[in-house]
Amino acid sequence: MGVVNPTPDSFSDGGRWTEPGAAARRGYQIWDDGADIVDVGGESTRPGARPVGVREELDRVIPVVEALAAQGVVVSIDTSKPDVARAAIDAGAEIVNDVTGLADPAMIELCAATDVGVVIMHMQGEPRTMQHHPVYDDVVADVAAFLSERTNRAVRGGVDRSRIVVDPGIGFGKAFEHNLALLASIDRLGNGRPVLVGTSRKRFLGTILERAGRPHTPDDRDIATAATVALAIAAGAGAVRVHNVGGAVDAARTADAIVRTQDRA
Numbered sequence: 181m182g183v184v185n186p187t188p189d190s191f192s193d194g195g196r197w198t199e200p201g202a203a204a205r206r207g208y209q210i211w212d213d214g215a216d217i218v219d220v221g222g223e224s225t226r227p228g229a230r231p232v233g234v235r236e237e238l239d240r241v242i243p244v245v246e247a248l249a250a251q252g253v254v255v256s257i258d259t260s261k262p263d264v265a266r267a268a269i270d271a272g273a274e275i276v277n278d279v280t281g282l283a284d285p286a287m288i289e290l291c292a293a294t295d296v297g298v299v300i301m302h303m304q305g306e307p308r309t310m311q312h313h314p315v316y317d318d319v320v321a322d323v324a325a326f327l328s329e330r331t332n333r334a335v336r337g338g339v340d341r342s343r344i345v346v347d348p349g350i351g352f353g354k355a356f357e358h359n360l361a362l363l364a365s366i367d368r369l370g371n372g373r374p375v376l377v378g379t380s381r382k383r384f385l386g387t388i389l390e391r392a393g394r395p396h397t398p399d400d401r402d403i404a405t406a407a408t409v410a411l412a413i414a415a416g417a418g419a420v421r422v423h424n425v426g427g428a429v430d431a432a433r434t435a436d437a438i439v440r441t442q443d444r445a
């Protein structure tokens with residue numbers, strides 16, 4: 181899954197694709213680079229980010245979704261607002277990626293009625309404050325239980341279980357150690373559903389690189405991201421969400437080839 185954020189303030193690519201034509205071109209480029217899905221998001225969820233209104237989010241994403249879907253690109257819409265998700269589905273989006281894990285019952289209804297693919301992500305708290313002091317009893321067990329509970333709730337609401345993918349929400353209300361623990365336990369998170377992992381350019385990678393005295397702007401984190409992609413795929417992740425698709429595709433294919441070779445041996 182490649183990422184395009186037509187926002188002014190996303191932590192990695194914010195401000196680069198605010199013009200819809202530029203965002204759509206970026207989406208095609210990601211598709212060309214080998215993404216199977218292009219994820220379009222109009223509201224930054226970076227720590228401390230302020231919410232945006234429905235109208236503004238629609239203005240940012242709908243032209244981009246329309247343009248990409250018209251070219252045959254498989255688009256997911258990264259939103260927690262049912263009104264935005266509905267308009268995006270009408271514009272051709274096939275997947276709803278909800279960082280609140282379908283917290284709004286209207287989102288469950290919409291996903292059930294439209295038969296889209298669904299990403300249920302875990303977040304502790306809300307973006308404005310989520311990094312202040314995240315606390316868990318046992319982060320892996322707590323996140324796995326949340327994902328299982330939200331999956332079951334969606335299924336009870338009419339969403340086909342086979343259409344659901346779960347995501348531990350790396351960096352969403354998680355301290356450095358929480359992120360590492362989750363990435364080391366991907367096999368325990370899915371409860372039978374495929375796991376999507378989004379590590380791309382995130383702060384915890386900056387922390388690792390800083391500790392080693394390495395540069396650490398978000399764009400400098402692509403090789404570190406590729407390491408997480410390979411490890412995630414080797415650990416059984418079903419999908420990864422990244423900004424630099426070309427590099428991640430190479431890393432994912434390599435890991436996949438090695439793991440499959442072992443399966444055959």
Ligand code: PMM
Binds near residue numbers: 193278350378379
């Ligand atoms: N991370 C971001 C945004 N949306 N969605 C899912 N499912 N998983 C993630 O890890 C995730 C997400 C962070 O912001 P970005 O769009 O700038 O990468």
